[in-house]
Amino acid sequence: MGKSPQVNREVWLKDIEDLIANLEMLFEYSEVNIVAFKKIIKKFQKYIEHGNVSNVWTVIKAYRFFSNSELDQVLLAKAKKELRKSVPEMALTPTEALPVADQGNVPTVTKLDLDALPGGQISKLWLAVYEDGTGSLIRIPVIVAKGVKYGPTVGMTAALHGNELNGIPLIHRLFREINPQQLHGVLVAATVTNVPGYVRNQRGFSDGTDLNRIMPGKANGSSPQVYAYNLMERLIKKFDYLLDIHTASAGRVNSLYARADMINPKTKKMAILQNPQIIVHNTSPDGSLRGAAMSNDIPAITVEIGDPSKFQKRFVKNALLGVTNILCHLNMIPNEVDQPEYDPVVCSRSYWIFASKGGVLTVQPEIYTWVRKGEMIAQLHSLFGDLVETYYAPEDGVVVGKSVNPVCESGSRIIHLGVVEDSFAKEAHDGHL
Structure with missing residues (x-):
């Protein structure tokens, strides 16, 4: 990937930057496809009890559904290395470094x-x-x-x-x-x-x-x-x-x-x-x-x-x-x-679920775990120990964050639920405001 002296430097820089961008896109495309096919294989293993899926990965690779990701990564690293070599040096001001301890x-x-x-x-x-x-x-x-x-x-x-x-x-x-x-x-x-x-x-x-x-x-x-x-x-x-x-x-x-x-x-x-x-x-x-x-x-x-x-x-x-x-x-x-x-x-949207009443709150799911629609996520008890309210997940999602404070007022947060969908909205907020 050496630079020819006849090639205009700015043109060369532009070409190698374009190459890096294309390699990054190719590498990302390869990773996405690899992940997708592995998920498909997992689905087969889960739902087909007696099916033989051991040779599926070999067939997928033979049909070249994705490029050689290792080769992509090597080319990308080489291109970035060449680009770094070409960047001009900044002028170094002859100023002493500040003391570390004082x-x-x-x-x-x-x-x-x-x-x-x-x-x-x-x-x-x-x-x-x-x-x-x-x-x-x-x-x-x-x-x-x-x-x-x-x-x-x-x-x-x-x-x-x-x-x-x-x-x-x-x-x-x-x-x-x-x-x-x-x-x-x-x-x-x-x-x-x-x-x-x-x-x-x-x-x-x-x-x-x-x-x-x-x-x-x-x-x-x-x-x-x-x-x-x-x-x-x-x-x-x-x-x-x-x-x-x-x-x-x-x-x-x-x-x-x-x-x-x-x-x-x-x-x-x-x-x-x-x-x-x-x-x-x-x-x-x-x-x-x-x-x-x-x-x-x-x-x-x-x-x-x-x-x-x-x-x-x-x-x-x-x-x-x-x-x-x-x-x-x-x-x-x-x-x-x-x-x-x-x-x-990757969640296309997320939101907080809030308590409607006050009392002693116990939140069930741990962070970074999945909950299903209708699954119990929290219970609220009175100070006398009586069950006041039970809260359920309104839809499938992942627990991004949650409350660990038992003291609950009306409007207190319960869990931050992330929802995975196929597209992203132009405007999306999670209730932090």
């Missing part, structure tokens, strides 16, 4: 100037976005890995809800493993996006406002609106892609799932590469950070990693593999995409 030397800035940061290094900054009642600056901790060659700017935000913490160790581990000398582009991460909520160990802003319901904020609005506005202007708008990392809210638990617009090809690809247990089609509701980013032509997905107010190593590890996959896909790092151990359940 937190007092981390500078405070009021705007994020990525061009001014040194290439081939990791920089740590405090980004001022707000002033509290004493006139002191409220600052967001930001880590930047700037590569030595040009590429996209990928942003990550954690703890936009102040008690949703699994994104913090994910970012820490990612930046320990990333090598900026091999990086194409820039990786930016805010380890705690909602600082007032984080220090209060609460979901919302200092006054309780949910920042993920008021984006993109207002320059002359209320305190949380000003905070949201400055977050958008000083940080989010610097990104070409966004991964907004969340967990379940207090009193609930989540699977490892991604929320994304599955009609948009870029966000669909990001969600699949994230390797979640479940993908929920959701078209960026108004007021969310993801929605505000998408409105600014920044492809964005929400990654839900487990439960609030704790670190969960297994979920963090799996989510980190997904983030690395996205960076690989964008040709930012030289690694290869890590294939998942399982295919995610």
